[in-house]
Amino acid sequence: MAGIKSINLDGEEVYVFNSAIYIFESSAGNTLEVDLIVSEVTLRKFQDRDSMITEIELEDDRILSSFMFLKPVPGKLPRLSLFCELDPEESYEGVSRISEEHSDFPDIEAGISLEEIRKVEMPNEKITLKLNLPINQVEWLKEQKNKELNQLFKELLEGYLER
Known part of the structure; x- marks a missing residue:
C-alpha cells in the first residue's frame, strides 16, 4: 500500500x-x-x-x-x-x-x-478583554505596544496555569 x-x-x-x-x-x-x-x-x-x-x-x-x-x-x-x-x-x-x-x-x-x-504548532487567537481597572493602570496599558502586551499576558498566564 x-x-x-x-x-x-x-x-x-x-x-x-x-x-x-x-x-x-x-x-x-x-x-x-x-x-x-x-x-x-x-x-x-x-x-x-x-x-x-x-x-x-x-x-x-x-x-x-x-x-x-x-x-x-x-x-x-x-x-x-x-x-x-x-x-x-x-x-x-x-x-x-x-x-x-x-x-x-x-x-x-x-x-x-x-x-x-x-x-x-500552537495557533494564536485574538481576544478582546473588557476590564475594569484603576485609571493609572489603564493609562499604562494604553502606552504599551501590542507586542509587549501579548508577551506580558502570555507570561502571566503561563505562570498562573503552572500553579
Whole structure:
C-alpha cells in the first residue's frame, strides 16, 4: 500500500501528522482521495480554498502532481481532505482502492491527540478583554505596544496555569 512521504499545497510543504491516499471507486467514477491530519494553523490557512495545486511524494519516491479540490470532512482533529479525477497518464500502483459499497475508510485520527498537534504548532487567537481597572493602570496599558502586551499576558498566564 502506498503511503505519503511529503506533500506540497500550492507550493508550500505542509507538516502532516497522519495521512491516507486511496482511490475511491463509485458509480459516478473513480477519484484519487487524500486525507491529511494537519495543525490548526495549516487548516486555517487552506480550509477556505476551493482547490489547490498538490504535489504528493509517495514513500516509494514517486511524485503525483494534480489540481485537487478541497472537501469538508468532519472530525475531532484538524483535517484536510482533497480529491481529483484520476489522470490516465499516472501510475497509481500500490494505492489502495475503496469501493462505495465497502466504504472502509482509513482512520487517520487514531493515536493522535490535539495536544500532540499543538506541541508542534500552537495557533494564536485574538481576544478582546473588557476590564475594569484603576485609571493609572489603564493609562499604562494604553502606552504599551501590542507586542509587549501579548508577551506580558502570555507570561502571566503561563505562570498562573503552572500553579
